[in-house]
Amino acid sequence: MVMSKTLQQIDRDLIHLLRERIALLKTSTPPPVDEQLDHVRSLLADANISEFTWQTLLVNCMAALATSPSLAMQMQSESRKITIVGGRGAMGRFWVDRLTAAGHAVSVLEYDGWNEADSLLGNADLVLIAVPLKSMVPVIRRVAPYLSPQTILADIASTKTEVMQAMLDSHTGPVVALHPMFGPGGTSFLGQKVVVCPGRYLPQSQWLLDAIEMDGGTLITCTPEEHDAMMVAVQAIRFFSNFSLGTFYAKEGVDIERSFEFSSPLYRSEINTISRLVAQDAALYVDILLASPERCEAIGRLVDTYAHLADLLNQGDRAALIAEFEKTRQSFQAGAGRSLSESNYMLNNLSSFLAAKTVEAAIANTPSPLQLDLQPELQPQALLSLDAAA
Amino acid sequence: MVMSKTLQQIDRDLIHLLRERIALLKTSTPPPVDEQLDHVRSLLADANISEFTWQTLLVNCMAALATSPSLAMQMQSESRKITIVGGRGAMGRFWVDRLTAAGHAVSVLEYDGWNEADSLLGNADLVLIAVPLKSMVPVIRRVAPYLSPQTILADIASTKTEVMQAMLDSHTGPVVALHPMFGPGGTSFLGQKVVVCPGRYLPQSQWLLDAIEMDGGTLITCTPEEHDAMMVAVQAIRFFSNFSLGTFYAKEGVDIERSFEFSSPLYRSEINTISRLVAQDAALYVDILLASPERCEAIGRLVDTYAHLADLLNQGDRAALIAEFEKTRQSFQAGAGRSLSESNYMLNNLSSFLAAKTVEAAIANTPSPLQLDLQPELQPQALLSLDAAA
16 A cells, blocks of 8 residues: 555645645635635536535635744744743643743742742742642742732633732732633644733733734633633533533443444534543543632532423423423524534534545455445535434 | 636646546555655645645545445335325425335325325335324334235334334234434435334345435444433433533523633534534424433433532542542543544634634735735644643
8 A cells, every 4th residue: 555656746736736726815815715616516526526525625725824923023022031930830831931932031930949939039020820720829929029019920820810819919010810721732822822811010911922922822801700700611511511421421331432333423523522521631620620619609500400401301391391492592593503514514524534534444454456335424415414313 | 806717727727636636546545544644744844735734635535435326226126115104294205205216106194194094004015104203102003904914014213112012013024113313304315324123024124224225324233222222322311411501501691602712612613512403493302302211311310420520529529520530531541542533633624614714704804915914823733732721
């Protein structure tokens, strides 16, 4: 199974054409993907190429126009003195790395380094607290007395209201609270979101926010209260929900691989989400659930919702269930069309991915050249009619 | 915003090359997608084309080798006399349409047509019961006395154990139970799954199973008991879970659009799944939940799992939560790598889809040709480091 010379030549030609296509898109005002597709429908049919294959190519070409910021911008910033408290932790190391890469002089203060606190904290432009959530408030209180009124005090805690209050109470200078919406392991801010809660004298911290954006990050500004409310919905509820569902499947002893045979790609993608989340670090995950009383309370209300609907089921109260269902549908109505098109696109891609794996396996088992005639169950075009049983 | 002549020419050339590429794959034994990608990494880097863009192209080309069955096969079957009881319902119409297309003589018996029962049921080769689940057993009992011992009795109910028993008890001839794993609205069996539970004299029903496969369907054979157990996991549990989660978000008044700004594509895809499912027909959905006592019992155990984990949270029992988490992770371990690669692929495609939409919107707002310099938050390559906060 080697790449034939012909295939290699076709790939070179394709890449050359793709480069030309993307370059042309960048210097013109191309019509939307759907219109671009309309232009070649009959050509595709003649060539027996699925519209979905062409659509993904058009989508990826358009996406290539969302370029990363120019490197030149990253050189403009003046070098600052930064101390990261907890800078040897997983997230701390990331910030040390990125702020150093941006040209700043970055020091680390760890739990065993308080004898150096005077020099590390006393004349820093920025002190960033990157310790575990539980230690945030005590560390902020211990750090603050060392700071000059010009020093920016910042944190990266995953809940903001209480931590912000502690920073404002214990430091009289500039304060800004950050929450990177991603865990350790990344190599830059590219494609990542960082929530920014302004505390005090925000313009003083502009260079820090610029550094994040120049490294490819996106800033979301909000109050600590909005942040904490959103994190309940975005993190705690769905973490808990996937964790519980995974625990249920595990307890019931469901044969997951066999269950895929009975189901659509949508079920498969839901199982993949559970699998992805339970592969995370258990302690980090559990601490996110335990992070605040509000989270436990919201999870309590989620459990109540489950119990309420299960009660209606047990009573066989079909009318009440239908009424609840209609109400829920109503609240998702506004985004339903957008959701469906995104969902179809993802599921068609999953189907195509699985079909390609099936073809790879078939080729591996039958090394002589042949016209494959596999089951079409995984063909993406059939997915567009997914519905109730999906 | 028209397609320039140059763009049109590039697209024609690309389609021509893609056709050649797929034709070449079909007549050779191409290496796996990853190896094909390895061959051109440096070319892609030089051309500034993302590896992800090329990967999707390779995946879709490989998937194109999973061809649909040849039309010639569909002509072989002998024409049979078929009566579909409930043939004017949504699913009934689908079966009338597909079996007619396969060359059979298909009649319909509806609830108001029992005066024709003698002629419609008495000399049919196949009587297929396609009535709502609640009416299945009574209709089977009413139909059976009309049948000759040569007639195949079949059903398409979404639970199988009780219905199978009713068919075997009331008819002495061939019996086969089917469950199409999809709802109404499709145009053929292409890409769809149908569960087959053999009842009695299965070889007599082979022509029916062949007709489904020839139309592109995939058959999954199992016992009624395995079917019903799997449907609890594959349908009832996740329907209920998404329904409950959607109801919770609705009750809490979470601003879904705003919440997307605070989150990763993974959260977005989970919301899309909820939105997709609650857009279904409420009655159909609720009846699937109510279909059997086993479903209500399993949902009861799911609610218990939720309540148990929420109790541990309320008690702040971090150690017990971590232990539960580790146990759950263990049970998903075997498929974790596969799940992650499928999940990454889907999320990267979603990111690319969203980035393309952003570019389309930017173009619509700035009609003059320009070098776009959009935020890179949606670039797919950054997604590969998704983790705890994802």
